[in-house]
Amino acid sequence: MPTKTDQILDMIAARPGIRSVEIAEEMAMEATAVSSLLKRLVDGGRLRAEQVTAPNGRKVTAYTMIGTFGDGSEVLVPxxxxxxxxxxxxxxxxxxxxxxxxxxxxxxxxxxxxxxxxxxxxxxxxxxxxxxxxxxxxxxxx
Missing domain, CATH: 3.10.450 (Nuclear Transport Factor 2; Chain: A,)
Structure with a gap:
């Protein structure tokens, strides 16, 4: 059975730019728990966090996966x-x-x-x- 982290990574890979609120809603998790997992993934270099403007005009954080080129340099995917x-x-x-x-x-x-x-x-x-x-x-x- 996939871990919560794996489920979150799969969700972000499928929907680049997804916000933590959307992840929390879809996984039926507390927003603080999702934010904590996302912070660890960003700090660990597996995700990139970007400030974007939500439809309501507020600034929110969107998440995308990080991959690598053959030379090891980082690239957002997909x-x-x-x-x-x-x-x-x-x-x-x-x-x-x-x-x-x-x-x-x-x-x-x-x-x-x-x-x-x-x-x-x-x-x-x-x-x-x-x-x-x-x-x-x-x-x-x-």
Missing amino acids: RQLWSRVVGIPEKGPFSVGLASNGRLTLELGRKSMVLSAEQARQLVQYLDGINVEKILGPGSAA
Whole structure:
């Protein structure tokens, strides 16, 4: 028989972005017990927690699974494509994730920025319109 933790992981894998309230309701568990299990899974590197806006306008935490590429770098699964990018030398590489819904996520260490599909489109247009070599110097453009 699967443990409560296994059931929660299965639920999150099937429905990325699910909230703790939904998990607690579906599993008939106390919200505090679910929150405790989720915190352990996030701290253990098995889940990613992200602040999102609920339909009622309140900020809530949504959960998604974490997987790995063959090189060991982390990637959210299953609905988001992530790439490890060479970053700021003293900070290490950063990650870029593009979700199937057009959201773009940029991460450096524990810092994260999520752009909506429209904001991502605007960023790409902006970057596409600038001369990177002129700004950063010769040899900096791919």
